Amino acid sequence: MKLGSDDSKADALPGSRLRERIADEVRRHGPIPFSRYMELCLYEPDLGYYSRAREQFGRAGDFYTSSDVHAVFGRLLARQFEEMWRALDSPERIDVIELGPGRGLFARDVLDWSAKQFPAFACVLHYALVEQSPHLRETLQERLAEHIAAGKCEVFDSLESAASLASNRIVIFGNEFFDALPVEVIDYRGALRVGFESGRIIETFVAPSAAEVEFLDRYSVHPEEGERVEAPLASLGWMDRIANVFQNRRGFLVLIDYGYTREEQLAGRHRDTVMSYRQHTAGTSPYQAPGEQDITAHVNFTALRARAIDRGLGPLALLTQSQFLIGIGEETQFADAFQDCRLPQERAKVALQLKHLIAPAGMGETFQVLLMSHNVAQEKAARLGGLKLAH
Numbered sequence: 514m515k516l517g518s519d520d521s522k523a524d525a526l527p528g529s530r531l532r533e534r535i536a537d538e539v540r541r542h543g544p545i546p547f548s549r550y551m552e553l554c555l556y557e558p559d560l561g562y563y564s565r566a567r568e569q570f571g572r573a574g575d576f577y578t579s580s581d582v583h584a585v586f587g588r589l590l591a592r593q594f595e596e597m598w599r600a601l602d603s604p605e606r607i608d609v610i611e612l613g614p615g616r617g618l619f620a621r622d623v624l625d626w627s628a629k630q631f632p633a634f635a636c637v638l639h640y641a642l643v644e645q646s647p648h649l650r651e652t653l654q655e656r657l658a659e660h661i662a663a664g665k666c667e668v669f670d671s672l673e674s675a676a677s678l679a680s681n682r683i684v685i686f687g688n689e690f691f692d693a694l695p696v697e698v699i700d701y702r703g704a705l706r707v708g709f710e711s712g713r714i715i716e717t718f719v720a721p722s723a724a725e726v727e728f729l730d731r732y733s734v735h736p737e738e739g740e741r742v743e744a745p746l747a748s749l750g751w752m753d754r755i756a757n758v759f760q761n762r763r764g765f766l767v768l769i770d771y772g773y774t775r776e777e778q779l780a781g782r783h784r785d786t787v788m789s790y791r792q793h794t795a796g797t798s799p800y801q802a803p804g805e806q807d808i809t810a811h812v813n814f815t816a817l818r819a820r821a822i823d824r825g826l827g828p829l830a831l832l833t834q835s836q837f838l839i840g841i842g843e844e845t846q847f848a849d850a851f852q853d854c855r856l857p858q859e860r861a862k863v864a865l866q867l868k869h870l871i872a873p874a875g876m877g878e879t880f881q882v883l884l885m886s887h888n889v890a891q892e893k894a895a896r897l898g899g900l901k902l903a904h
């Protein structure tokens with residue numbers, strides 16, 4: 514739903530109700546972990562940023578994701594999924610499970626392009642969308658109505674329900690999914706708690722838990738004077754659930770997000786990556802307008818990869834979105850982008866959009882791709898286009 518100016522006035526109400534909801538929880542339990550604050554702000558039923566019927570994405574919303582830039586993002590991934598299907602010996606059915614699909618532009622692009630360009634793959638492809646927001650699930654039902662009616666696509670509210678219907682050849686995909694999961698914040702003064710004082714949100718600190726300390730020891734760094742870092746414990750839980758789905762199945766995991774490695778943190782970068790976004794402007798305070806702005810944290814790829822390996826997945830690569838997309842598209846000279854263009858002006862416009870997805874100054878190096886596999890022969894996996902530029 515698109516918000517007009519009148520709707521946004523009416524929307525002030527859920528914001529203050531959410532504030533009251535948070536204050537109430539603090540009154541009852543004392544200051545809450547930052548992760549709980551983030552969870553309430555983003556996902557509290559009817560009130561959280563993603564749970565409310567409002568436009569979060571694209572021009573009318575607060576931020577753009579790759580599928581807002583151009584359909585070529587989904588089309589290149591369709592090409593990659595088709596290769597994955599062949600690497601899995603072209604089974605009679607393959608399930609792509611997408612985590613946090615939002616409003617479904619990516620799924621639409623993958624399904625439409627597969628039908629047009631890769632008919633054999635499209636015939637065996639089943640697409641499952643795992644979205645927690647009831648409002649976004651409705652949007653998905655509408656946007657993908659044709660594919661749903663054709664029995665090619667289904668919408669679920671949990672990974673486990675999607676997995677219960679999936680075949681034993683799968684691809685699990687997520688774009689900007691892990692950055693939307695609640696994180697613990699560990700400040701140099703201790704683990705952050707969010708409280709209320711005289712009607713204002715305040716920060717307090719407690720000794721970090723054993724799990725938080727272990728996370729920093731293994732995958733991150735301890736904050737120095739004046740610093741804070743995140744301990745995304747929920748993302749480890751998610752990786753465990755993903756690995757469970759791969760038990761007794763073969764396939765690939767493709768996670769795309771902005772993030773960092775522990776090596777980069779050791780070099781002094783990526784401390785305090787919690788960000789908020791409202792109307793295409795990045796803010797630094799997650800405490801402004803709870804429920805009305807997006808809150809994200811960069812993804813710790815070292816932790817995700819290590820946890821996936823611990824749970825039995827095989828690492829293929831961690832590479833930039835630029836390397837990944839060029840690897841997939843260069844052999845066909847990015848025909849997936851230009852095929853529909855009739856006029857030179859159209860080609861020029863699409864070339865700019867493609868450049869934005871690939872160029873280091875655009876999304877090309879901010880975003881990274883973590884590729885893992887389960888029970889796939891190494892030599893087959895190594896032939897994937899997306900891995901061509903991986904070192």
Ligand SMILES: C[S@@+](CC[C@H](N)C(=O)[O-])C[C@H]1O[C@@H](n2cnc3c(N)ncnc32)[C@H](O)[C@@H]1O
Nearest residue numbers: 563578613614615643644645646688689690693
């Ligand atoms: C930043 S948005 C990304 C949307 C989409 N992938 C894109 O690239 O445009 C994160 C999405 O993950 C969803 N999400 C967050 N936690 C989830 C959970 N536990 N289960 C399913 N979806 C979740 C949110 O509702 C939201 O749609």
